[in-house]
Amino acid sequence: MLGFGLVGVLLVSPLLAQVADLLAVLPARLMMWESSLVQLAEGYPLVRDVLGPVEEGRSCFGTLFGEIGQYFTDVFPYLFGGLYFLVHAFAVLAMSIFLAARPSLYRAEILRLVLPVSVPGALERLES
DSSP states (O other): OHHHHHHHHHHHHHHHHHHHHHHHHHHHHHHHHHHHHHHHHHHOHHHHHHHOOOOTTOOHHHHHHHHHHHHHHHHHHHHHHHHHHHHHHHHHHHHHHHHHHOHHHHHHHHHHTSOGGGHHHHHHHHHO
């Protein structure tokens, strides 16, 4: 625990300094990128279509991030659903392999799940 605490203290201080530096530089950098995007949109209709109309007082990034956010809002449920399925499929596969490799090791635990009346039939099925 002491080691983890020491590593945390050593990492947190530089990380906070870097985040503060990033927050100091980011607004100016975003304004520069936005002016470049506006110039690009003036020359290329495709970029103008992607950015869409920019309202007075709003930035191009607000519109662009809104479009990207809408796309990812639609994609994330499917992505996490797929990951959920893969994790569960791997867990079932691993449990099946362990059970098939040494069924005698798990016999007592499996019989605990069966009603006492059905134990002889379950034992017979486990042995076959």
